[in-house]
Amino acid sequence: MTPVRPHDAKFPGDSGGSGSAYAHNEAFWDEVTPVHAASDYYRLAEFKRGDDVLHDFIVEEVGDVSGLSMLHLQCHFGLDSLNWARMGAVVTGVDISGASVQRAQDLSSELDIPATFLQANVLEMGDRFDGQFDRVFTSIGALCWIGDLATWGQAIAQALKPGGVFYIAEFHPIMDTLQQSMPITNSSAAYPQYPYFGDGVPLRFDPEGDDSDYAEASFTSEETTFEWFHPISEVIESLISAGLTIDTFREYPFVTYKARQGMIQGDDGLWRLPPEVIPLPLMFTVSASRPAPG
Secondary structure (H helix, E strand, C coil), X not given: CCCECCEEEECCCCCCCCCHHHHHHHHHHHHHHHHHHHCCCCCHHHHHCCCCCCCHHHHHHHCCCCCCEEEEECCCCCHHHHHHXXXXXXXXXXXXXXXXXXXXXHHHHHHCCCCEEEECCHHHCCCCCCCCEEEEEEECCCHHHCCCHHHHHHHHHHHEEEEEEEEEEEECHHHHHECCCCXXXXXXXXXECCCCCCCCCCEEECCCCCCECCCCCCCCCCCCEEECCCCHHHHHHHHXXXXXXXXXXXXXXXXXXXXXXXXXXXXXXXXXCCCCCCCCXXXXXXXXXXCCCC
């Protein structure tokens, strides 16, 4: 998920593949993993007691995964992966952060929930997972860490079995553009601060003394991060160009955490802009399938 940080100049370095932007991001996720695992936001204690931590709308849209093989891209410390595994999926999680992967492996052992976790940049998986999975899953705050969506789409298509399905739940790029400097309590405050259309070059986000993490307000990272902006058209086109068929595309007026000042939490635990603000799309989901031969 995008940290709440002021952005600085655009990073003049690489726009995809491996490089210093990804190295900085890996260091950030290594640093923040133990903070997230201990935070109330991720509800690890509740999960250990048997509660599900996956959001209901995601579970409903993905459907029954019992007995299905699933690849979870950008799985962080594996909590959602283990939730899918506890629901019957045979799960492999991949994340760029070694600290996240180690924490996921430890949780798998501690809770006796079988799952496999591997450290990798999802753009550099190569043919490791050729046609192995019934489902590929990623969710919520993943795409801003990916510089090359064309390669991302190809990696997803390559990992799916014929007839397999990819699913993503993600912040809407309209939401990502919204200003963060003051509460959004009326429509005039819902103005863009960040770009909608990316140009392949990430924005640089440097830490400052008053920054706070989305999951733990008392934590301030010491790491610079680099994030990419992608319009909806780029997401859809990357999947179509990789040979996938778009089955569903949905937009929602809620997010899963208080992503902007002024948002109000509903009884369902989801966050929305106040009623004085003209409704805007804040999240989207896509399901796409790899066509079966014949």
